[in-house]
Amino acid sequence: xxxxxxxxxxxxxxxxxxxxxxxxxxxxxxxxxxxxxxxxxxxxxxxxxxxxxxxxxxxxxxxxxxxxxxxxxxxxxxxxxxxxxxxxxxxxxxxxxxxxxxxxxxxxxxxxxxxxxxxxxxxxxxxxxxxxxxxxxxxxxxxxxxxxxxxxxxxxxxxxxxxxxxxxxxxxxxxxxxxxxxxxxxxxxxxxxxxxxxxxxxxxxxxxxxxxxxxxxxxxxxxxxxxxxxxxxxxxxxxxxxxxxxxxxxxxxxxxxxxxxxxxxxxxxxxxxxxxxxxxxxxxxxxxxxxxxxxxxxxxxxxxxxxxxxxxxxxxxxxxxxxxxxxxxxxxxxxxxxxxxxxxxxxxxxxxxxxxxxxxxxxxxxxxxxxxxxxxxxxxxxxx
Amino acid sequence: xxxxxxxxxxxxxxxxxxxxxxxxxxxxxxxxxxxxxxxxxxxxxxxxxxxxxxxxxxxxxxxxxxxxxxxxxxxxxxxxxxxxxxxxxxxxxxxxxxxxxxxxxxxxxxxxxxxxxxxxxxxxxxxxxxxxxxxxxxxxxxxxxxxxxxxxxxxxxxxxxxxxxxxxxxxxxxxxxxxxxxxxxxxxxxxxxxxxxxxxxxxxxxxxxxxxxxxxxxxxxxxxxxxxxxxxxxxxxxxxxxxxxxxxxxxxxxxxxxxxxxxxxxxxxxxxxxxxxxxxxxxxxxxxx
Numbered sequence: 139x140x141x142x143x144x145x146x147x148x149x150x151x152x153x154x155x156x157x158x159x160x161x162x163x164x165x166x167x168x169x170x171x172x173x174x175x176x177x178x179x180x181x182x183x184x185x186x187x188x189x190x191x192x193x194x195x196x197x198x199x200x201x202x203x204x205x206x207x208x209x210x211x212x213x214x215x216x217x218x219x220x221x222x223x224x225x226x227x228x229x230x231x232x233x234x235x236x237x238x239x240x241x242x243x244x245x246x247x248x249x250x251x252x253x254x255x256x257x258x259x260x261x262x263x264x265x266x267x268x269x270x271x272x273x274x275x276x277x278x279x280x281x282x283x284x285x286x287x288x289x290x291x292x293x294x295x296x297x298x299x300x301x302x303x304x305x306x307x308x309x310x311x312x313x314x315x316x317x318x319x320x321x322x323x324x325x326x327x328x329x330x331x332x333x334x335x336x337x338x339x340x341x342x343x344x345x346x347x348x349x350x351x352x353x354x355x356x357x358x359x360x361x362x363x364x365x366x367x368x369x370x371x372x373x374x375x376x377x378x379x380x381x382x383x384x385x386x387x388x389x390x391x392x393x394x395x396x397x398x399x400x401x402x403x404x405x406x407x408x409x410x411x412x413x414x415x416x417x418x419x420x421x422x423x424x425x426x427x428x429x430x431x432x433x434x435x436x437x438x439x440x441x442x443x444x445x446x447x448x449x450x451x452x453x454x455x456x457x458x459x460x461x462x463x464x465x466x467x468x469x470x471x472x473x474x475x476x477x478x479x480x481x482x483x484x485x486x487x488x489x490x491x492x493x494x495x496x497x498x499x500x501x502x503x504x505x506x507x508x509x510x511x512x513x514x515x516x517x518x519x520x521x522x
Numbered sequence: 523x524x525x526x527x528x529x530x531x532x533x534x535x536x537x538x539x540x541x542x543x544x545x546x547x548x549x550x551x552x553x554x555x556x557x558x559x560x561x562x563x564x565x566x567x568x569x570x571x572x573x574x575x576x577x578x579x580x581x582x583x584x585x586x587x588x589x590x591x592x593x594x595x596x597x598x599x600x601x602x603x604x605x606x607x608x609x610x611x612x613x614x615x616x617x618x619x620x621x622x623x624x625x626x627x628x629x630x631x632x633x634x635x636x637x638x639x640x641x642x643x644x645x646x647x648x649x650x651x652x653x654x655x656x657x658x659x660x661x662x663x664x665x666x667x668x669x670x671x672x673x674x675x676x677x678x679x680x681x682x683x684x685x686x687x688x689x690x691x692x693x694x695x696x697x698x699x700x701x702x703x704x705x706x707x708x709x710x711x712x713x714x715x716x717x718x719x720x721x722x723x724x725x726x727x728x729x730x731x732x733x734x735x736x737x738x739x740x741x742x743x744x745x746x747x748x749x750x751x752x753x754x755x756x757x758x759x760x761x762x763x764x765x766x767x768x769x770x771x772x773x774x775x776x777x778x779x780x781x782x783x784x785x786x787x788x789x790x791x792x793x794x795x796x797x798x799x800x801x802x803x804x805x806x807x808x809x810x811x
Contacts, residue, residue, distance in 0.1 A: 182631050226744070237644060237665055239619055246620045246701070247627055254705050254765070257612055258667045260798035270744035270799040273673055276644035276665040284662060288677060291684035296527060315622040318631045319639040371686070373661035375602065375652045378640035385658070509640060510649020512661045 139398045140294045142366040144518070145359045146221070146305075146351030147458050148214025150207050151445045152188040152344050156214060160455075161462045164470035165492035169444045170344065171330055177314055183327035187312055188344030188446025201241035201250045205262035207347035208232060208309040212267065215305060219351035220360045225267040229301055231289045232259045232274050233281030233308040235449035235508070240313045259309070271301075276450075278508030279412070280371075282308025282348065283453035283516050287369040293354045300354070307349035308451035317343055323379075324415070331447065332474035333411030333440035334418045334482045341414040344446020348454035364461035367501075367517040368396030374511025381417055381507055386424035389513035390503070394428070397517035399501055401432040404517075406463060406502040408456035411440025411472070412447050421505060422481035433484040436503070437493055443473040453506035457518060460502040464520025469493045498522070527683040531735040531805075532726050533590025533719030534777040535582050537563070538712055538761060547716070547771065548778025553760040558714050568654065571637040574697040575614040576650045578714060582693055583607075583651040586717035591731060592689070598656055600689075600729070606659030606681060609648035609693040610674035610766040612667060613702045613711055615641055620701045651693060659687035664766070668793040669742055669801035670694075671769025676740040676803070678720045688725035692718040694770025698762065710762035716774035734777045738787065738804030751804055752787030753779065768792050769801065776805040785809075 147157050152170020154160035170188040176199035179185055190207060193200060216225060237257050245252030255261045258274035277284045289304040320341060321327055328340035352366060353359055370392035374385030394401065410421055426433045441459055442448070448455055463469045471488045478487060504516045536547045540555025560569060563581035572580075587593035592600055618641040625633045640646055645663035652661050660681050664674040671694040678690035695715030696702075702711045726733055755775040757764050764771055769792040776788035785807045793800040 178627075180630070181626050235643060235645075239616075239644070242616065242619060242705075243623050246704075247623060252705075254612060255667060255797065258665050258670075260667055264744065264798045268744075271742050272666075272798065273664070273677075273742075274666045276663045277661075278643045278645050278649075284660075287660075287686075288662075288680065291680050291686070295680070295683065296525075313619070313642075314626055315619045316642050318626045318634055319622055319636070319642050321631055322634050323636045323639055371660045372603070373607070373649065373652045373658050375656050375658045378646065378649060378653065508645070509643040510645055510652070510661065512645065512649060 139367060142290055142293055142352045143356045143359055143362045144350050144364045144366060144461060145353050145362060146215040146219025147363055148211040148218060149348040149455055149458050150190060150210050151346035151448060151455060152190055153444050157458055161459060164441055164444055164459060165468055167471050167473050169473055182318060182321060184321045187342050189312060190345040199244060201244045204238050204240060204309050204311045205259060207345060208259055208307060209262060209266050211347035211349040212305060212307050215349035215351050223267060225269040227271060228303055228305060229271040229292060230263055230269045230305045231285040233285035233450045234274060234276055235278045235281055235310050236313050236316060237274060237276055240311055243314055277512055278510060279449045280453060280506035280508035280512050280514040281450035283369060283506040283514030284371055286516060287371045287514060289352055290366060290369055293352060302354045304352045305349060306352060308454040309347040310449035310451050311345040312343045330474060331413040331442050333413045333443055333472055334478050335475050336477045336479055338413045341412045341447050344448045346445055346448030346451040346455055348451050348458055350454065362521045364464065364518050364520050367519060368393055369514060369516040370396055371514045376511045379509055381420040382511055383420045383423040385511055386420060386507060386513050387428050389515045390424060390428040393515035393517050399517055401429045402435060403501050404436045404503050405499040406460060406469060407436050407438045408460040408502060408504045409438055409440040410505040410507050411442055419479055419481045422479060426484055434486055437469050437488055438485045439469055439488045440472045441470055453504060453514060456504045457516060460504055461518055461520060464499045464502055465522045467494055467499055526723050528723040529679040529682050529720050529737045530723050530726050530733045531718050531777055532721045532731040532733060533586045534734060534774045535585035535589055535717045536774050537578060537581055538714035544774050544778035545782060548775045550758055573615060573618055573641045575611055575647050575695050578695045579647045579651050579693050580654055582715060582717035583655055583691055586691060586719050587655060590719035602656045602658040604659060604688040605657040606661060606687040606690040607648045607652050607657050608662045608664060608674045608678040608690055610664045610670040610770060611647055611695050612665055612670060612766040613696050614647050615644050616701045617699045618642055647695060668797045669799060670766035672790055672792045672801040672803045675769060675773060679737050682720060682722050689719060689721040692720055692770060694767035696765045696767045706763055712761050712764045712767055715767035716770045718770060718773055733808040735780050735808060736806040736810040738806055740803045742799050742801045744799045747800060750789050752789035754789055773805060780807045
C-alpha cells in the first residue's frame with residue numbers, strides 16, 4: 139500500500155464556492171437546484187438543474203465556463219497547499235465528462251469564437267498557471283477518480299524523475315446536448331435528484347469543479363487534510379450506458395485490497411448515487427455484496443441530491459466532502475431520500491440533518507461510475 | 523526487490539486512406555487512397571448507431587490485438603482483466619454533439635434520438651472497444667490536444683509499470699466530417715488512425731510474444747525542444763490533421779521501420795511552441811529489450 143497525503147483542496151459547485159462554504163451548505167441540506175439558467179427552456183421537458191450561478195448576464199450563456207470553474211478550483215487547492223500561482227513542471231491531471239463541449243456548442247450554433255485548442259484544458263491552465271504537464275482525461279462520470287488513480291501511480295513510480303507533487307482535478311458544466319439526451323431516455327422528465335429513493339424520476343446535471351494537491355510524502359507539507367490509501371479502476375466491458383453490479387463490486391474489492399482495509403473498517407461511504415433509474419440499484423447491489431455482514435456499519439450519503447450530477451467533477455467532490463466529514467465528524471444528508479429502494483435496505487443513510495458520527499470516523503470509501511462501465515473506487519482516511 | 527518495469531510494443535495496426543500496414547505507414551502513404559470502410563474489416567454487425575470514430579476504433583482494436591496474438595477466432599487468448607484500453611481522440615464525438623444540438627434547437631428534445639446518448643460521452647471510443655472485445659482492465663480516454671496520442675502511450679506505460687494491468691491497447695483515431703472541417707478552417711482530418719499493444723516485458727516474455735519495439739523516456743513540457751535523438755516520421759500533408767492520432771501514428775511508423783530492419787532509435791514528437799506544450803517519446807528497436 140502507498141499512502142499519499144492530501145495537502146490542498148479546492149471546490150466549487152451550485153451549493154457553494156470554496157471547500158468551507160460548500161461543506162457547510164451541504165451539511166445544512168441546502169440544494170443548488172434551480173430552473174435552467176443558461177438554456178432556452180422551451181426546448182426541454184425537464185426544467186431544472188444544479189448550475190453555478192456565475193453568468194455575467196442572467197439567462198445568457200457564455201463560453202469557457204468549464205475552464206473558469208476548473209481554474210477556480212485548481213487555484214484554491216494550489217493556494218491551500220502553498221504552491222502559489224506558477225505550476226510549471228507540476229503535473230495537473232483533469233478528469234472531465236464533457237471537456238469544453240459547451241463552448242463547442244455555443245460556437246456551432248451561436249457563433250462565439252472557438253478553436254480546437256479550446257476543447258481540452260491545457261490551454262487555459264497554461265495561460266493562468268504556466269502549467270505545461272497538463273492532461274485532460276474524458277472519462278465520463280468516473281473521470282476525476284480515474285485521474286486520481288493515475289496521479290497516485292505517477293507519484294509512486296520507481297523512477298528518478300517521478301514528481302513529488304501532483305494536482306488532480308475534475309470539472310464539468312451542463313451541455314445542451316447531454317442535458318437533452320439524458321432527459322430523452324427518461325419516461326418522465328426528471329424533476330430533482332433523489333438518490334436511492336423508490337419514487338425518484340432520474341438524474342439532472344450540475345456544474346462543478348474540484349481539485350486536490352497530492353504529495354508523495356508528508357515531509358515539509360504545510361498541512362495534511364487526509365491521506366489517499368488506494369484507488370482501483372476497471373471496466374465492466376458490458377454495456378455503453380447500463381452498469382454491471384459485478385464490475386462495480388470487483389472495483390470495490392480491489393480498492394479495499396489496495397488500501398489494506400476490510401469492509402468493517404469503512405466508516406463512511408460517499409455514494410455515486412446519481413438518482414438514475416438503473417444505477418442506484420446496481421450500486422446498492424454491489425455495495426451490499428462487498429460489505430456483506432458490515433453493510434449496516436458505515437454511514438452513507440449521496441451529495442448529488444444537492445449538487446446535481448457534476449459528472450467528471452463528482453468523484454473528487456465526494457473525496458473533498460468525505461475528507462472534511464471524517465475530520466469534522468459531520469456527514470451531509472441525502473436530501474429527498476424518503477423511501478430507499480429494496481437493494482439499499484441494509485444501509486445506514488444520513489437523511490434529514492447532518493449526522494455527527496457516534497464514534498470516530500477514520501476511513502471513507504468514494505464511488506464513481508461512468509458510461510461505458512468504467513468504475514473507480516477510492517479509499518481515504520482523515521487526519522483527525 | 524527490483525521489478526522489471528520496461529514496457530514493450532507487441533502489436534500494432536494502421537488504418538488510413540492509402541495505408542493499412544505499419545510498413546506502408548513507415549514508407550509514407552500515397553495520396554489518393556480510398557476512405558477506410560469499417561464493414562470490410564469487422565463486418566456490418568454492431569456498427570449501426572456507432573459514430574465513425576468508434577467504428578474506426580473497432581477495426582484498429584481487432585487488427586492490433588490479432589497482430590499481438592491476443593485475439594483468435596474464439597475471442598481473447600488472455601484474461602480479460604489483463605487488457606486495458608487507453609484511447610486518444612480530440613474530434614471523436616463532435617459530430618454527435620453538433621447533430622443532437624441542431625435537433626434540439628430546430629425541433630425540441632423529443633426529436634433527439636436516445637441512441638445518441640452513449641455517443642455524446644467523449645469516452646465512447648475507449649469503452650466501446652472494451653465492450654466489443656471484452657477488455658476489462660483500466661479504460662481511459664485521453665483528449666489532450668496535439669500531444670494527446672503520445673500522452674496516451676505514456677499513460678498506458680504508466681499503468682502497466684504501476685502493476686494495474688499486464689497490457690494495454692492504445693488507440694489513436696480522428697474522424698473527418700463537416701463539424702471537424704469547420705473547426706479546422708476547412709482542412710481535413712486523417713479519418714483513420716493507429717493502434718498499439720503495449721505490454722510489460724515479463725508479460726510479453728511469458729507468452730513468448732514477439733517484441734516489436736521498446737518504449738524509452740517520455741516528456742511533456744513547454745520548454746525549449748532539445749535536438750532530435752532519433753529518426754523522425756513526418757505525416758504526409760495530404761492526409762490532413764492527425765491531432766489526437768498523431769503520436770500513435772508515429773509509434774506505429776516506428777514499429778514499421780523496426781520490422782523492416784531499422785536499428786536506430788525513433789524520436790516521436792507531438793505539439794509545438796504554438797500549442798499548450800510539446801511531448802517527446804523515444805522508441806528503441808526490439809534488441810534494446
